[in-house]
Amino acid sequence: MGITESPPSYLSFSLFSTLFLILAATLVFRVGVQILKFHGFSFREITVQQIQLGFKRNQFTSRRLVEFYLKEIDRINPMLKGVLEVNPDALSQADKADHERSTKAAISLSPLHGVPILIKDNMATKDKMNTTAGSYALLGSVVPRDAGVVTKLREAGAIILGKASLSEWSNFRSDNAPSGWSGRGGQGKNPYTGGDPCGSSSGSAISVAANMVAVSIGTETDGSILCPSNHNLVVGFKPTVGLTSRAGVIPISPRQDSVGPICRTVSDAVFVLDVIAGIDSNDKATIETSRYIPKGGYAQFLKTDGLRGKRLGIVRNPFFLRMGNDTLAIVERHLNTLRKRGAVLLDNLEIPNLADHGISWRAEDTALLAEFKISVNEYLKELVASPVRSLADAIAFNKKNPKLEKLEYGQELFIKAEATNGIGKAEEEALSYMERLNREGFVKLMIKNKLDALVTPTSSVSRILAIGGFPGVIVPAGFGSDGHPFGLVFGGLKGSEPKLIEIAYGFEQATKIRKPPKL
C-alpha cells in the first residue's frame, strides 16, 4: 500500500465523523470491559438474581457461566475436592437453556433457569454420572430414575453441573472416618482453613464457598447441611422433613432425612427451595407436608424488614457455653443487631429437659441404625444394576477392597446396622423417647414463649432439630477466635419456613458477613 497523494475521503470528513469515531471507540471499550468483567472474576459471588439479570441484558449466557465454573473446577478442585464428577452434558444443557431463553417469554421461566447447580452424590441422576454416596461399592450402579428433587430441578431448567463430594455414605459407615472423606472423592478441604470442611454435605458447601458453582444441594439427617455450611461460611437450609422429596436419595432414615439448598445467600437458597419443595408421588411424606407450602411460594418472604416483631429465643445453656470469648463477643453483637432490627429477644431461656437431650444421641443411634438397614436395602434393591444389592453386600465389598475403601477407617456403623432386625422393642422405645423429648422440650419451649425461632451459634443445635424433623437455616456470622468461620442457626417448628426466611434474610441483610475464601 503506497502513500496516497491526497488524503482518503474518509479522513477529510468533518467533526461529525470524528464524533462518531469517538462514540464507536467508547462503545467498543465498554463492551470490552463488560466481557472482561464477566469473563473472569466478577462471576465470583454472583447470585441467582444477578445471573437472571445478566441473561436478560444479554451480558452473558448460561454457556459462558458453565465454562467459567468448569475452568474454576479444573483450577482449584484438585486441591479442595468438593466436586466428585462433572456432568459431561452440562454445556449442552446450557446451550439448550440459552436457546429456550431466546424463544420463550422470560416471565414463564424459573429463577433457576440456566443456573448451574451441584448435586450431592447421594442423589440419583439418571444420566452419564454415577450415584455412589462416594463409595466404590456403588460405582457402576444404575439408578431407575432421577431423584425427585433432580426431576424438579431439570423441569425448572437448572443446569446439573456435577456431583458434590461428601462424607462417604453420608457419614454412616463409621464414626472414625474423617469428615468430608470418601473412597472415591478423597479428602475434601475447607477453602478457608485448609482443614475440616465438616460433613456430610461437605462438597456442596466447599463448592459454593469457593465459587466452583452457583448453588448446590445437600442432605441432612443430623447436622449434614448445617455443619458444613457453618464451617464454610455459606447459607444452609434444612427444610422440615418431607417438605422436599427423598425419593432416589441414598437414605439413612426417612424420619430424619431432609434435602435442602446450600448457597452463598439466603435468597439463592430460597429460590432453590421454591423449586425443590413439593409433592413427589415417590415420597409419600411430601403429600402431607405440602400443606405447609404457602400459596405463592417462599420468595415472597425475602423482606428486608423481616425481623420486625419476631420473637427469638436464646438458650445459653448449652449452646453458648463452649465458645471462645471472641466468638461470644461477635454473637452478642449480632443479638444486638437483631434487637435493633425490631426483633424481640427472650434471653436466658431453658430447654425443659436438657439433661435428657444430652443423652438423646443414644436413642437417635438406636433408631437410625435400624432405619438405615431397612431403607438402604430398599434403595439398593430398586437399582437397575449394582455391584452391591444389600447392606451385607456393601460390608463384604469393603472387606474385599480394604485399600480402595480405606477399611482402616472402619465400618462399625454398617456392622451394627446389619445386626438390627427391623423396628423392635428397643427401637420403639427409642422412638417414643425422642417423641417425648420433642414434645416436652423444643416444642414446649417454642409454644410457651410464643417463639418464631430459636437462635443458636454454630450448628450445635442440629440434633434437637434432627430428631423432631424441624427446619433450620444457618447464615454466615463471622470468624471465631480460632479464625474458623461460623454461622447462626435459626431453628423453628415444623412448617415455619416462611418465618425462618424472614428472620434469616433480615439478619443477612443487616450483617452481610459472607465473603469468598482467598485461594
Ligand SMILES: *[C@@H]1O[C@H](CO)[C@@H](O)[C@H](O)[C@H]1NC(C)=O
Ligand atoms: C462414572 O464412573 C466411571 C467408572 O469410574 C467413569 O469411567 C465415568 O467417567 C464416571 N462418570 C462421570 C461422568 O464422571
Ligand SMILES: *[C@@H]1O[C@H](CO)[C@@H](O)[C@H](O)[C@H]1NC(C)=O
Ligand atoms: C473469657 O472471659 C471470662 C470472663 O471475662 C474469663 O474468665 C475466661 O478466662 C475467658 N476465657 C478465655 C478462653 O479467654
